Amino acid sequence: MNCQGERWTAEQVLALAPDAASRKAGAKLAGPGPWSGAGACADGGAGAVWGECKGSGSKPYRTVVDLGGQGGPGFHCSCPSRKFPCKHALGLLLLWTEGEEAVPGSQEPPPEWAGQWLERRRQREERPAAREAGAAAGDAEAARRRAERRAQRIASGAAELEQRLADLLRGGLASAEGAGYGQWEETAARMVDAQAPGLASRVRELAATAGAGAGWASRMLEECALLHTLNQGCLRVDRLPEPLAATVRARVGVTTDTAALVASVPPVRDHWLILAQRDADDGRLITRRIWLHGRKTGRMALLLSYGAAGRAPELSLPVGLSIDADLVFHPSARPLRAALGARHAAPVPSPAPPPGGGAEAALLAYGEALRDDPWLEAWPVVLSAAVPVPGEEGGGAGWQVADAEGESALAVDPRCGDGAGLWRLAAVSGGRPVPVFGECGHRGFTPLTAWGPQPVAL
Numbered sequence: 094m095n096c097q098g099e100r101w102t103a104e105q106v107l108a109l110a111p112d113a114a115s116r117k118a119g120a121k122l123a124g125p126g127p128w129s130g131a132g133a134c135a136d137g138g139a140g141a142v143w144g145e146c147k148g149s150g151s152k153p154y155r156t157v158v159d160l161g162g163q164g165g166p167g168f169h170c171s172c173p174s175r176k177f178p179c180k181h182a183l184g185l186l187l188l189w190t191e192g193e194e195a196v197p198g199s200q201e202p203p204p205e206w207a208g209q210w211l212e213r214r215r216q217r218e219e220r221p222a223a224r225e226a227g228a229a230a231g232d233a234e235a236a237r238r239r240a241e242r243r244a245q246r247i248a249s250g251a252a253e254l255e256q257r258l259a260d261l262l263r264g265g266l267a268s269a270e271g272a273g274y275g276q277w278e279e280t281a282a283r284m285v286d287a288q289a290p291g292l293a294s295r296v297r298e299l300a301a302t303a304g305a306g307a308g309w310a311s312r313m314l315e316e317c318a319l320l321h322t323l324n325q326g327c328l329r330v331d332r333l334p335e336p337l338a339a340t341v342r343a344r345v346g347v348t349t350d351t352a353a354l355v356a357s358v359p360p361v362r363d364h365w366l367i368l369a370q371r372d373a374d375d376g377r378l379i380t381r382r383i384w385l386h387g388r389k390t391g392r393m394a395l396l397l398s399y400g401a402a403g404r405a406p407e408l409s410l411p412v413g414l415s416i417d418a419d420l421v422f423h424p425s426a427r428p429l430r431a432a433l434g435a436r437h438a439a440p441v442p443s444p445a446p447p448p449g450g451g452a453e454a455a456l457l458a459y460g461e462a463l464r465d466d467p468w469l470e471a472w473p474v475v476l477s478a479a480v481p482v483p484g485e486e487g488g489g490a491g492w493q494v495a496d497a498e499g500e501s502a503l504a505v506d507p508r509c510g511d512g513a514g515l516w517r518l519a520a521v522s523g524g525r526p527v528p529v530f531g532e533c534g535h536r537g538f539t540p541l542t543a544w545g546p547q548p549v550a551l
Contacts, residue, residue, distance in 0.1 A: 100190050104413065115176055119186075122188075125188065127148075130144055131188065133197070140439055155206055156171075158178070166178075166409050177409075278297070278300065337465075340465070364387070368386055393473045394420050411440070413444055414441065415440065418433060427462045449475030450476070451478075452495070456503070470534050472532065475528065475529070477528055482502065492504075494529060494540065505538055514540065518543050518551050521543045527543050
């Protein structure tokens, strides 16, 4: 056992918290008082932290964190919380960041209760590879037939949607304002039945646009044009160049089998800096988005992970760490989404931001990506020296992120919640230019991470 290795920062630990309440509760448990038997070691080069936390019951809560599993850090605690990581795991990691005096490194194996969970987790990570190796050859043929049947249903749905758009434009956009949501929801449900959830989402976007605020007709016409373009691409997907065809299929909602992807696409190995991690909850599914930047390749990548029934996704990568790993990019005219493959070493701190540019470079990057994928909402960019400029209105409305010289600026996406992340950005900046990572799109710029002395999730 080798207990050596750099420990994370408190900011990296807090970036893993599922919500603000968990961050606050975890910080309260970051002292040595409630903990006993805490230790850490590099188990097989991966790393683990464990400890027992005194709670309200007679038995302490047993908490263990796997720092370097194939899917990122893993958390286990005997407490009843359904959040991952729970407040005990956050508190233990925060204590561990304070050094050897707080959580000493151990040359001995973890205690039995922690070691058993770590071993079970390692075995779970190995099972998918074993299942893939034993897959029957007939599975490929069955998958091909299923794909053909689904393609036929999607084409029928796209043709029906084209007729719906033609009827709308023939009757005039003004008719959509008083049509109500029911007709659109019915159309969206039919797209779901056609196994085209991407088309269903765009139909619901149309419904939300109708009559909503000044200039809604122009916005609705733009959405109709994009939807028409996507329908036409779907109906002619066999005639498109393969990268564009893959983009159309992804926008329609055709998912790619990860196992088949990894088996057929060459991986890209690099030292990937974790730029940001953010969760979105639609009430049924939690979607975790993790942005990465390759040190050698300079490529951006996006990992997606899902958690059902209110449970946080298992894949979790702390902001500010770097991992030597393989990524397999999904086929696309502008590849961004990727699957995490083999990891060749444990994550290491990498607090420095990647190279970036100014506001004009960010707009150029989005424009170039939009040329290949006209349905693209936003593109990840790094602003090397940005100054936040607060708006006069609440939330994200009116905010800008300006270049250090003050000659160019990006408007902040007004959907940036209550503005708490923007005020964190202002606090990190203190009026000085700082590196900022975020997404630049047609609605504006969404800041996700800023770099002061350490990276800070916004």
